[in-house]
Amino acid sequence: LFELPDFDQHEQVVFVSDRDSGLRAIIAIHHTGRGPAMGGCRMWPYADSVTAATDALRLSRGMTYKNAMAGLPIGGGKAVIIGDSKTTKTPALFAALGKAIDQLGGRYITAEDVGTSPADMQSVHQRTRFVAGLEGEPGRGDPSPATALGVRVGIEAAVQHQLGVDRLQGLTVAIQGLGHVGFDLARQLHEAGARLIVADIDPSRTQRAAEAFGARISSVDDIVAAEAEVFAPCALGAVINPSSLPRLRCQVVAGAANNQLATDDLGEQLREAGILYAPDYVINAGGIIKVCAEYYREPADSVEGRVLAIKQTLAEVFATADREGISTRLAADRMAEARFS
Numbered sequence: 001l002f003e004l005p006d007f008d009q010h011e012q013v014v015f016v017s018d019r020d021s022g023l024r025a026i027i028a029i030h031h032t033g034r035g036p037a038m039g040g041c042r043m044w045p046y047a048d049s050v051t052a053a054t055d056a057l058r059l060s061r062g063m064t065y066k067n068a069m070a071g072l073p074i075g076g077g078k079a080v081i082i083g084d085s086k087t088t089k090t091p092a093l094f095a096a097l098g099k100a101i102d103q104l105g106g107r108y109i110t111a112e113d114v115g116t117s118p119a120d121m122q123s124v125h126q127r128t129r130f131v132a133g134l135e136g137e138p139g140r141g142d143p144s145p146a147t148a149l150g151v152r153v154g155i156e157a158a159v160q161h162q163l164g165v166d167r168l169q170g171l172t173v174a175i176q177g178l179g180h181v182g183f184d185l186a187r188q189l190h191e192a193g194a195r196l197i198v199a200d201i202d203p204s205r206t207q208r209a210a211e212a213f214g215a216r217i218s219s220v221d222d223i224v225a226a227e228a229e230v231f232a233p234c235a236l237g238a239v240i241n242p243s244s245l246p247r248l249r250c251q252v253v254a255g256a257a258n259n260q261l262a263t264d265d266l267g268e269q270l271r272e273a274g275i276l277y278a279p280d281y282v283i284n285a286g287g288i289i290k291v292c293a294e295y296y297r298e299p300a301d302s303v304e305g306r307v308l309a310i311k312q313t314l315a316e317v318f319a320t321a322d323r324e325g326i327s328t329r330l331a332a333d334r335m336a337e338a339r340f341s
């Protein structure tokens with residue numbers, strides 16, 4: 001385990017086992033220089049504990065970069081529970097995780113993620129106050145609209161840099177995935193006068209976008225190759241990969257999905273292809289900005305300004321990449337490292 005990628009860059013990695021509830025979890029704390037490590041708790045049927053630890057380390061490191069670039073007073077961490085969220089979830093499991101988090105004394109603050117829900121976080125809360133995004137508290141809610149807002153202004157920054165235009169009117173944006181973020185993004189882009197091409201594995205969602213926003217529907221396979229200035233991945237990770245990259249016909253890749261690049265070197269390949277990439281963890285930070293503000297009980301109206309600031313941050317990333325002749329991905333990483341180390 002000590003040889004796993006990024007292990008030696010972490011401040012602390014905690015293995016949790018609770019016999020009564022059956023909990024097996026790993027809490028990875030990457031960096032707390034800016035404040036307590038915050039990052040969601042993922043529940044996934046990992047094949048083995050090494051795979052789970054690898055994921056926890058990768059994700060917690062990513063949270064440090066994301067939180068630093070969003071200017072938040074928090075570091076990066078992540079918890080993973082080994083198990084199938086559809087069959088092995090119990091309140092006792094999450095209460096046991098809460099106990100382990102509490103023992104860290106506030107160095108790690110958890111929240112929901114893939115496979116966990118606000119209700120699960122309520123069970124965590126039985127044993128610790130170091131949990132964000134609880135169910136049913138006034139002013140607490142879905143982070144997706146904040147994420148969509150950040151992506152919209154991020155697209156504005158990207159087209160300004162790449163195409164020299166300061167409005168979305170008349171541009172075409174291809175959106176992959178019309179879920180919580182993608183559908184709200186479609187609405188905002190439509191209101192700004194953009195034309196839309198959309199794809200989703202759920203045909204009722206594309207139909208709804210066609211009716212509400214006049215969106216053209218693409219097949220799931222062809223959306224990466226849509227004739228559009230902007231491609232906005234809002235579904236899966238690894239959507240930019242060696243087979244999709246040559247098919248891209250856009251000038252900008254800017255969307256909400258996490259881990260859009262299958263491998264880091266694709267950032268450089270996008271640059272060489274003349275396509276401007278808005279690094280995923282910078283453009284999709286609206287949700288964590290909202291969750292963090294709620295956790296610290298900051299006024300709800302402080303959130304919007306910080307989300308809108310994603311536009312300026314991205315403009316700085318693009319300018320740095322140009323100046324240094326490097327990919328936007330690398331430019332963002334270097335800017336983040338300067339903010340947390």
Ligand code: NAI
Nearest residue numbers: 143144147177178179180181200201234235256257258287
């Ligand atoms: P969601 O689960 O609500 O929506 C995903 C949508 O993508 C669904 O409509 C699904 O049917 C569709 N989809 C799945 N596979 C597809 C495929 N092969 N082609 C086209 N569509 C496909 O998820 P949500 O919350 O909208 O998040 C979207 C992405 O943004 C995810 O990668 C998520 O990790 C990321 N993200 C979300 C944040 C949030 O605030 N919700 C914050 C930061 C990142």
